[in-house]
Amino acid sequence: MQVSPPTQFLQTFQQMRGQWFAAVQGPAQTLFGLLALIEFAWSAAVLALERTDLQSWTAGLIRKLMWIGAFYALLVFGPTWIPAIVDSFTQLGQQASGVGPLQPGAVFQRGLDLGGALFGGASNAGFLANFGTAMAMVFAAILTFVAFCFISIQLVAALVESYIVVAAAFFFLGFGGSRWSAPYVEKYIALAVGVGVKIMILYLLIGVGMALSSGWVAVAQAVATSPNPAMGALDIFGESLIFLALCWFVPKIVAGVLGGAPAFTGGEIIAVATPIVYGSVMAGKAAVSLATSGYSALAGAGSAGGSALTASIAPPGPSGPADISNGSSGQPGPPPLFATNAGTGQPPPPNIPKA
Numbered sequence: 001m002q003v004s005p006p007t008q009f010l011q012t013f014q015q016m017r018g019q020w021f022a023a024v025q026g027p028a029q030t031l032f033g034l035l036a037l038i039e040f041a042w043s044a045a046v047l048a049l050e051r052t053d054l055q056s057w058t059a060g061l062i063r064k065l066m067w068i069g070a071f072y073a074l075l076v077f078g079p080t081w082i083p084a085i086v087d088s089f090t091q092l093g094q095q096a097s098g099v100g101p102l103q104p105g106a107v108f109q110r111g112l113d114l115g116g117a118l119f120g121g122a123s124n125a126g127f128l129a130n131f132g133t134a135m136a137m138v139f140a141a142i143l144t145f146v147a148f149c150f151i152s153i154q155l156v157a158a159l160v161e162s163y164i165v166v167a168a169a170f171f172f173l174g175f176g177g178s179r180w181s182a183p184y185v186e187k188y189i190a191l192a193v194g195v196g197v198k199i200m201i202l203y204l205l206i207g208v209g210m211a212l213s214s215g216w217v218a219v220a221q222a223v224a225t226s227p228n229p230a231m232g233a234l235d236i237f238g239e240s241l242i243f244l245a246l247c248w249f250v251p252k253i254v255a256g257v258l259g260g261a262p263a264f265t266g267g268e269i270i271a272v273a274t275p276i277v278y279g280s281v282m283a284g285k286a287a288v289s290l291a292t293s294g295y296s297a298l299a300g301a302g303s304a305g306g307s308a309l310t311a312s313i314a315p316p317g318p319s320g321p322a323d324i325s326n327g328s329s330g331q332p333g334p335p336p337l338f339a340t341n342a343g344t345g346q347p348p349p350p351n352i353p354k355a
Contacts, residue, residue, distance in 0.1 A: 004105030006152045013160050020167035021079055028174035032075055035177030036068050071176030071185065078173050082192055086162045089196030090203070097207025104152040104159075107206060110213050111148025114240070115141045117220035118233050124224040133230045137223065140233035147240040148213075151206065151247045158202055158251070162195045198251040205250060209243040216240075 043064055047057055074081070094100055118141030122134040165188075172188040175181035216236050223232040 004103075004108050006108045006156050007103045007105030010104055010156055010159055013163050017163045017167040020163075021170065024168060024171040025079070028075060028171045031171075031174035032072065032177040035175065035181060036072075037177075039068065039178045040064065067179075068177060071173075071182070074176060074185070075173045078170060082170065083166045085189075085192045086166060086196040086199070089193075089200040090162075093200030093203030096200075097203045099203065099207040099210060102203065102206060102210070104155045107148055107152040107155060107210070110210065110217070111145045111152070111240075113217050114148065114213065114220050114236065115145035117141075117217060118144065118223065118236070121220065121224035121229060121233065130229075136230035137233040140237040144237045144240045147237075147244040150244055151209070154247050154251075155202055155206065158195070158199050162199060165192050165195050197254055201251045201254050202247060205243075205247050209247070212239070213243070 043060060047060055094102065118137050122137035122141065169188060169191070172184050175184040216239065219232060220236055223229050223236075226232045
């Protein structure tokens with residue numbers, strides 16, 4: 001079975017996750033050791049300046065060892081704990097949506113199925129007999145495929161982000177050796193939870209959308225024989241656009257709530273609307289180009305017939321007035337409106353009778 005491009009792209013990043021772990025784990029441990037050494041030295045200097053007794057020294061040393069030991073345990077067992085956080089949210093979303101281990105290639109393939117069905121309906125409707133209906137179906141086919149393509153991009157981006165959080169960003173656990181850099185570790189854990197929740201929400205939304213779009217494929221395959229094919233095709237495009245908006249905005253809103261920052265902004269709307277508008281313009285240009293080529297072909301055929309008709313009519317010669325007659329009856333036609341002076345081509349002055 002051939003693997004679709006989004007799934008193949010995702011599998012490549014998944015295979016790179018092990019190499020990223022091996023590349024960052026050593027430097028992270030080195031960074032942790034240096035920061036822990038600085039932290040112990042600073043704490044010892046502070047206790048010495050405060051002239052604390054032996055009991056206070058012992059209590060401070062134990063607290064520092066417990067604190068640094070907890071971060072060191074997170075660094076050592078992080079390759080097991082951090083992926084478990086993300087994978088638990090992913091499995092929860094797959095089980096709740098009922099789609100199982102859904103790959104981005106399945107979403108991409110659903111867009112291809114819908115676009116191909118609408119293109120087939122446009123071909124069956126006939127470009128010359130129902131030009132407007134056929135172009136509406138072509139327009140809907142292109143933008144429906146674009147909508148599903150962006151949904152698969154959103155899922156691929158979320159999963160690749162989880163691979164980066166699990167592997168490449170593992171280096172931030174090395175900042176847990178000092179109290180001044182420990183917030184980076186907290187942000188890293190919060191990022192892992194946020195990415196996991198984002199993937200879970202995406203699977204919930206895509207599960208519902210894939211269940212609905214299975215019925216859209218049947219409608220798209222029969223849209224050419226429906227009473228109003230153009231309305232049916234545009235209806236499928238509108239539902240696909242709503243599906244895209246939900247998959248694009250809702251996970252960002254949830255991630256923004258977890259991070260304490262607004263995620264639904266005007267820039268997000270523009271980021272989604274721009275490719276849709278661009279696709280609409282390209283589809284419109286294609287329709288205008290097709291219409292222009294068809295009109296040029298029809299005009300060329302008409303001009304060829306007209307030239308053949310006018311070729312049989314001989315123009316008047318350069319000498320003498322033409323013999324104007326009515327058709328084949330041989331009767332003289334109506335006199336000219338003005339009689340002209342020979343040689344000048346100007347009408348003569350009016351003949352005014354004398355008193």
